[in-house]
Amino acid sequence: MMTPIKMLLMIHVVVFGLKENRLHVLLEQQQGEWLLPGEELGVDEAMEETADRQIRRLTGVEESYLEQLYTYGDPQRVPGQRCISVVYFGMIPADTLNDEGAEPCHQKWFPVTDLPQLGYDHGEIVTYALRRLRYKLEYSAVGFELLPELFTLTELQKMYEIVLGEKLDKRNFRRRILEANIIEATPYSRMGEGRPARQYRYRADAVAEVKTRRLFP
């Protein structure tokens, strides 16, 4: 006789953040295994709420960027159980990212280039999330979610270089981002080692999607 298989509906999150000039992902340790943060969907809760609550619990960040990534439901992905995971993809600003969350437990930020072995299919999920992040960065303005409210053009450029993994030309970068008209200068300017840098902020009213190039028109 077969034991009835419980069908489990989980919400997981892949949260990205910048730290020490590298892109990091937040993981949680459970029974000795590193996993994406997640929990069962609340019966009366929207899926985004569950995801958002995870991020608040682990990072203390109240408002974070969040979008649905993919739903994983292969019958073999979790042994002995039918588990469907609706996975969300999040980003938090660099200045809100620190190793102790609101509820410090077995959580840790890992550089995406240096991940531990992940349980179940979570490694594959992170790989896909990373691909999506790079993709989106090229045709939308999600990147700003990784920066604090105010940033210099050099910081912005560095963020792009970190996530895309390639060097960009300073003059072309500045010209194009200013022409795109999605950021605005603020009167503040930040002192550092050399000449002070002007600070900018993202214009919330900016419509920042660009048409993709046609493969063939």
Place this chain on the structure above:
Amino acid sequence: MMTPIKMLLMIHVVVFGLKENRLHVLLEQQQGEWLLPGEELGVDEAMEETADRQIRRLTGVEESYLEQLYTYGDPQRVPGQRCISVVYFGMIPADTLNDEGAEPCHQKWFPVTDLPQLGYDHGEIVTYALRRLRYKLEYSAVGFELLPELFTLTELQKMYEIVLGEKLDKRNFRRRILEANIIEATPYSRMGEGRPARQYRYRADAVAEVKTRRLFP
């Protein structure tokens, strides 16, 4: 006392096809309402299998293009029940599309420009699927899934015009698609009203994704 709410996990499909020079979607009538085809996920079945089975059941098409679209799970979307829908997005070739499916019931192809009132949130789902189809058409080669194996360049161009809803320049279209090297000429040529047209087929080994244009580099 509350009655326990059953959580229902459904697989739905949005299937697109070409007919009479218009883009159509397949719908099914249930209890007087037009809905996307769907059924409950089988306990031991991959989600794609369930989706694929729907398409076979309604169209008789054995191999169809299929990809995951989005997962809808708002607590209010289906009154009196918590229903999570993992929605797939499919396309079938024009020559396999006819109004009677393998199991002729209350199903019908509707032009996307002329849809009936849909139940639940299914109207919104179709709108999103359509947006995704147009988007994908511009940076990948999914469009070929809507055509029969052999097609003329004029048919190919017409398909693009139908889905994108805009006229394209014949010479530029031909040059670019031939340069992209994703289709190959066949010796066959089809007689019609005027001069015979060369037929082409999609090169299955073609890697047909293009980098998206950067919003800012």
Place this chain on the structure above:
DNA sequence: CCAAAAGTGTTCTATGTACACCCATGC
């Protein structure tokens, strides 16, 4: 020989890319 659809190149414009020097501040 006429109707109907197939096929074919060139010019102009816009966009992307490569590249090197002066500027403002702190120490």
Place this chain on the structure above:
DNA sequence: GCATGGGTGTACATAGAACACTTTTGG
């Protein structure tokens, strides 16, 4: 006054857009 990062413009190459006539068949 020097070290450090901030800020700026131009010339060339590539890709996209606009555009009209000739060709092959059937009737």
